Amino acid sequence: MLNKDENELFMRVGPGTAMGELMRRYWHAVGCSELVGAKPQRTKVLGEELLLYRAENGNVVLMDLRCAHRRVALDHGRVEGECIRCPYHGWLYDRSGQCIEQPAEPEGSSFKDKVRLSSYRVQEYSGIVFAYLGPEPAPLLPLFDVLRMTDGVKELMMQTVHTNWLGHAENTVDISHLAWLHGFTFPAYGARKLTYSWDRKPYGIDNVMDVEGSDDAHVSCTGFPTVNRFALPPIDKNGELVLSMIFRVPIDDESIKQYFVRFYPSDKHTFVTRTRDPKPGVYAPLANDWWGIDVPDQDRMAIEQQGVMPDRTQERLGASDGGIILLRQMLREGLSAVANGNDPPCVIRDAAHQIVDFPQKSSIMAKTQSGADYTLGAKAGAELSAR
Secondary structure (H helix, E strand, O other), X not given: OOOHHHHHHHHOOOOOOHHHHHHOOOEEEEEEHHHOOOOOEEEEEOOEXXXXXXXXXXXXXXXXXXXXXXOOEHHHOEEEOOEEEOOOOOOEEOOOOEEEEOOOOOOOOOHHHHOEOOEEEEEEEOOEEEEEOOOOOOOOOOEEHHHHOOOEEEEEXXXXXXXXXXXXXXXXXOHHHHHHHOOOOOOOOOOOOEEEEEEEEOOEEEEEEEEOOOOOOEEEEEEOOOEEEEEEOOOOOOOOOEEEEEEEEEEEOOEEEEEEEEEEEOOOOEEEEEEXXXXXXXXXXXXXXXXXXXXXXXXXXXXXXXXOOOOHHHOOOOHHHHHHHHHHHHHHHHHHHHHOOOOOOOXXXXXXXXXXXXXXXXXXXXXXXXXXXXXXXXXXXXXXXXO
16 A cells, blocks of 8 residues: 555646656657647646647647736637737747737837747657657657557547546556456456466566466556556457557546557558547446446446545555556656656667567457447547548
């Protein structure tokens, strides 16, 4: 368990917090490419209110939400070229955040030269807008295997979940829950005896699970600190497993944005972006499931029902929680590294290591139950675009 001070330390990610400083050393998903246009939109990442828009030349811009003059939110402004103009007094900012026009100031005034909003590096890759909010020099964006896959069907689902980020991250290494929380909907390991181990890797952690009665080990992967890689049952009859990733990005201390990427090889070449808007405490039903909850919301239920800001001083960890213990140790290492001016674990600076292929192995996931939604909500999601 964590003591009270460390529990607070791990959960708080806003500006100026130790964990917030650690999290800012990594690239995070901040939007879906299909949803970012010339209409500026507000977003929130790691407790910071930000503005996101696509400039006329197609570049995506991310900067502080509020005008430096009277703090008006710039999502009510308008895009001009690569710039954003405030609707209140017409102050104009370029993509770097530098103020370049103040229409009401005297001719020749240098006041604008002293005004600058923070702006952040962005990269678009595989339909996702990634941003780096930390100090320079920025590390390389990891090019994970599922992101690089194109010869088939790819779907991107975005949703908000209303609870602290740490429970989501720990769920990726908590593999002993698979036999119970998902026991009905994934019958290959439902209520079976599991043995497990966790292998630390340059990208994070491999979660290795052996199932009683099966010779086929189950391997899922954690990309430190908040990414995981796994597989789901085939969509097409006799098709291949759906290769999946989830990027979990803290909005603030009490909510996250989840970007769920799914890919499977197919003669169809499509890319679809969807959103889902689940309500706290309301879960997709599945009558025959052991808990009455369908696949898309089983993990969300377990994480939400720990509480928005869980009190981990009351938990009791056992041998089956070795992955959680390892993840927390890596977080402690990261906090110490940042405090000493060094890179935390799994930051990539060498281009030779930018390509990341996970050894995920999940053939037992092919066994399913009739009626369960293994698309993790894509069936119910509102389709926004397809090409």
